Amino acid sequence: xxxxxxxxxxxxSRSYNQYPDVNTDxxxxxxxxxxxxxxxxxxxxxxxxxxxxxxxxxxxxxxxEDRLSAVSVKIKELEDSxxxxxxxxxxxxxxKQSAC
Numbered sequence: 001x002x003x004x005x006x007x008x009x010x011x012x013s014r015s016y017n018q019y020p021d022v023n024t025d026x027x028x029x030x031x032x033x034x035x036x037x038x039x040x041x042x043x044x045x046x047x048x049x050x051x052x053x054x055x056x057x058x059x060x061x062x063x064x065e066d067r068l069s070a071v072s073v074k075i076k077e078l079e080d081s082x083x084x085x086x087x088x089x090x091x092x093x094x095x096k097q098s099a100c
Contacts, residue, residue, distance in 0.1 A: 001044045
C-alpha cells in the first residue's frame with residue numbers, strides 16, 4: 001500500500017526487502033491513525049505528504065475535523081443501536097414476565 005519505505009537488496013539470485021529505520025516513525029503514525037479510526041487506505045493517501053512536509057497545518061486540521069465528524073456519526077449510530085437493543089431486552093423481559 002506504500003505505507004512503509006522499502007529497499008530491494010540483492011542476495012545472489014534472490015531479491016529481499018530491507019526496511020530502513022525511517023519506518024519507525026511511519027509505523028507510529030499508522031498506529032495513531034488506526035486509533036483515530038482511519039483505514040490504512042486513508043492513511044496511505046496522506047502519509048507521503050505528511051512526511052515530506054507538504055501537508056499544511058490547515059490541511060491536517062481539515063482531515064482531523066472530517067475524522068471527528070465521521071466518529072461522531074458512528075457514535076450516534078452506535079448509541080441508537082444500544083438504545084434499540086435495550087428496548088428490545090426490556091420488551092422481551094416484560095413479555096416473559098407476562099407469560100408466567
